[in-house]
Amino acid sequence: MSGEEFTKPRLNGSLLPNYMGRQICLLGMAKNVDSSGNFFTLTTSDNQDVRIQMQEPLSVHVAGLTEVHGQVTSRNSVQCENVVVFSDEATEKFDMALYQKALELTQRCSNHYIQGGIMED
Amino acid sequence: MWNNQDFNQSGFSQVQGGGFNTPQGDEKKRSKRSNNIVPVTVAQVLTAKHEDDAFMSGNLELSQVTLIGLVKSVNESPTRIDYVIDDMTGPPLDVRRFNDSDENDEGETQTQNAYPPNTYVRVNGLLRAFGGKRTVNAFKITPVTDMNELTCHMLEVIHASASGQQQHAQPGKSSSMGGNSMEVGEQIAGLSPLQMQVQKIIRSDQSEQGCSVDEICQQLRSVAPKAIRDAIEFLSSEGHIYSTIDDEHFQATDA
Numbered sequence: 210m211s212g213e214e215f216t217k218p219r220l221n222g223s224l225l226p227n228y229m230g231r232q233i234c235l236l237g238m239a240k241n242v243d244s245s246g247n248f249f250t251l252t253t254s255d256n257q258d259v260r261i262q263m264q265e266p267l268s269v270h271v272a273g274l275t276e277v278h279g280q281v282t283s284r285n286s287v288q289c290e291n292v293v294v295f296s297d298e299a300t301e302k303f304d305m306a307l308y309q310k311a312l313e314l315t316q317r318c319s320n321h322y323i324q325g326g327i328m329e330d
Numbered sequence: 331m332w333n334n335q336d337f338n339q340s341g342f343s344q345v346q347g348g349g350f351n352t353p354q355g356d357e358k359k360r361s362k363r364s365n366n367i368v369p370v371t372v373a374q375v376l377t378a379k380h381e382d383d384a385f386m387s388g389n390l391e392l393s394q395v396t397l398i399g400l401v402k403s404v405n406e407s408p409t410r411i412d413y414v415i416d417d418m419t420g421p422p423l424d425v426r427r428f429n430d431s432d433e434n435d436e437g438e439t440q441t442q443n444a445y446p447p448n449t450y451v452r453v454n455g456l457l458r459a460f461g462g463k464r465t466v467n468a469f470k471i472t473p474v475t476d477m478n479e480l481t482c483h484m485l486e487v488i489h490a491s492a493s494g495q496q497q498h499a500q501p502g503k504s505s506s507m508g509g510n511s512m513e514v515g516e517q518i519a520g521l522s523p524l525q526m527q528v529q530k531i532i533r534s535d536q537s538e539q540g541c542s543v544d545e546i547c548q549q550l551r552s553v554a555p556k557a558i559r560d561a562i563e564f565l566s567s568e569g570h571i572y573s574t575i576d577d578e579h580f581q582a583t584d585a
Contacts, residue, residue: 215421216373219484234418236477274477278418293400293448295477303477311484321491322484323374323387324419329464 222257273300
């Protein structure tokens with residue numbers, strides 16, 4: 210069994226074009242939720258704005274630190290399958306610059322931060 | 331006390347799985363193994379090789395592990411809570427949290443609160459395989475309230491993996507430094523060739539009183555004693571060597 214199909218790499222806006230059509234994970238700051246609750250903007254750790262499209266209107270209040278899991282639909286948009294909203298406290302405490310550095314490291318040292326691969330057994 | 335309880339319980343569940351490990355056998359094996367807790371990703375756990383009852387991810391032995399992931403589902407039963415945890419690196423992972431029973435309290439079990447789906451938790455536990463399926467028997471699950479913990483975990487995973495590899499790589503390194511030194515020498519940057527030579531000589535002297543200046547001069551006969559003393563002075567001020575019984579004897583700090 211290959212793990213690739215289950216992997217949702219953590220990315221930022223700049224990396225999206227390399228993952229067209231794939232399932233990914235974006236952690237960033239949410240803003241500009243549209244009145245119908247179908248779209249919002251996520252500013253990723255490299256200060257890029259990504260348009261997030263909901264499959265059904267948002268049922269939770271989305272603001273601050275937010276994580277989106279979904280499929281890349283264009284260079285700067287993602288169709289959302291799951292959204293995780295974090296508390297105001299978590300939003301305040303979060304060091305986005307450090308997360309960006311950690312993200313870069315996982316990309317550079319993919320042999321140390323293991324994602325996907327052939328699952329044993 | 332806690333930990334012993336947990337070991338007994340994982341022994342119990344192993345019997346369920348047709349386990350060939352008696353709890354006692356487990357104890358013996360565990361004392362041979364390292365007592366480290368390794369930060370991992372789920373993919374790392376699932377892709378690790380299972381050989382001789384140990385899980386190996388590269389050079390790292392995975393026994394006690396710690397990971398951070400999103401709760402996908404929760405299943406409560408009388409004796410335990412089963413979670414499915416997803417950290418985006420691969421398929422979701424089964425994590426079991428057994429109820430702790432503290433027998434001193436006359437069999438009163440400690441009820442635990444199940445963590446809701448779509449929340450991040452940290453899992454500390456033992457990696458196990460039952461009939462080919464890998465699970466983690468968690469002895470501790472805590473909610474992640476500060477997402478910097480996630481960032482920290484990512485960095486710790488990389489660090490643990492990189493350190494594990496470096497330890498194995500060391501013996502290979504020294505061979506490129508010239509066949510003389512048998513030791514796993516670390517090259518100190520910023521030293522002149524003479525300083526390096528002096529440092530090497532001092533470092534290779536493992537005696538308690540250290541290496542004397544005279545001995546160094548004898549080994550480097552073609553070099554002026556003044557130059558050698560200057561090198562020693564420099565190394566000492568940089569902290570690479572220190573004097574032992576008197577000003578004429580030195581030992582290396584990283585021997």
